[in-house]
Amino acid sequence: MSSHSKVEYRMKSRKKPGFATRAIHDGQQPDPLTGAVAVPIYPTSTYVQHGIGENKGYEYSRVTNPTRDRLEENLASLEGGVAARVFASGMAAINAIASMLKSGDHVVCGDDLYGGTPRLFNQVLTNFGLEFSYVDTSDANNVEGAIRKNTRMVHVETPTNPLMRISDLPAISQICRRKNVELVVDNTFMSPYFQQPLALGADMVVHSTTKFLNGHSDGIGGVVVCSRQDQAEKLAFLQKCAGAILSPFECWLILRGVKTLAARMEVHDRNGRIVADFLSKHKKVKNIFYPGLANHKQHELAKRQMSGFGAMITFETGSLKNANRMLKKLRVCSLGESLGGVETLISHPATMTHAALGVKGRKAIGITDGMVRISVGIENVEDILADLEAGLGVI
């Protein structure tokens, strides 16, 4: 047997290329016209037709665009779905999912979601007859208890934002299956690299691609990944009807960003663990929430359903004054909304992402004024630690 055929044999015996390989190659095949290794941006609204009903599969870019097709193929592969549909933002993706429902339908949601999600649900979609209730989904029994006759969907984030509570996806998906309800998981915090909700039983996965998938804090976008073709068809119809599509340029940014997702997530995770360890031992830090710490209440569950712990850490500085003092002192870590970029970002949930909940709403779920949430970047970790040490030194 020649060495060449040995290589072939080994390649054939592998079921599916690995995650990093798919991130770089699926949907990212060289351009058939020129061989360009980067997927071209097709900034076109329309496509010339050769005759009535004769075209190359593209008619109008609200409906389909080649750059968008490539991104959708790539993201479907990374989440292990049958198809993906990309939207103008994470919120547009969540809104598209809600648009699959009808007036009178009910949704059970986590009580500790990204602040924009309950804002859309409570302040916009209730006007159209949709009903929402909020429970702590870290106990699957709460989900079961909240399901009514008219419940059509369960919307879960795990880990939650900012309290890092974990929801047991296999347990919740079993309940949903039994009750004939669709399970939607917002997988933004973990990315498909560390958590694969479809494999754990979810029906659809949603992301703000703005965060880890794009990874460079330079574009806004969202995606829904489907486990069934009928969902993909409905969502394509919604792209066409409602038009909240992602532009070819933004699609290209994500195609570029996602090529390094595996490499970035490895560093985010390594730095995240080191920063969490440092903060957990620091005398100025009153409390810390990170699923990678052995004393996190759901550490074992996190280990079971995630292959890493990620870069999101929330910690308690004691007061709004302390938080502000620390944040003003930081030089490497930047104060800002958002997360998942290569740069370390710190946010203040009470006044930023969770301001819309109001004092009562925040108190009910345990978000305090002294809490800060850090999205650990991929800078040299010593520099992040030194910066945090300096920041904590002034409180």
Ligand SMILES: *Cc1c(COP(=O)(O)O)cnc(C)c1O
């Ligand atoms: C940012 C975020 C969203 C909203 O996404 P946009 O791209 O900002 O519209 C939804 N869910 C989670 C978990 C997020 O972090």
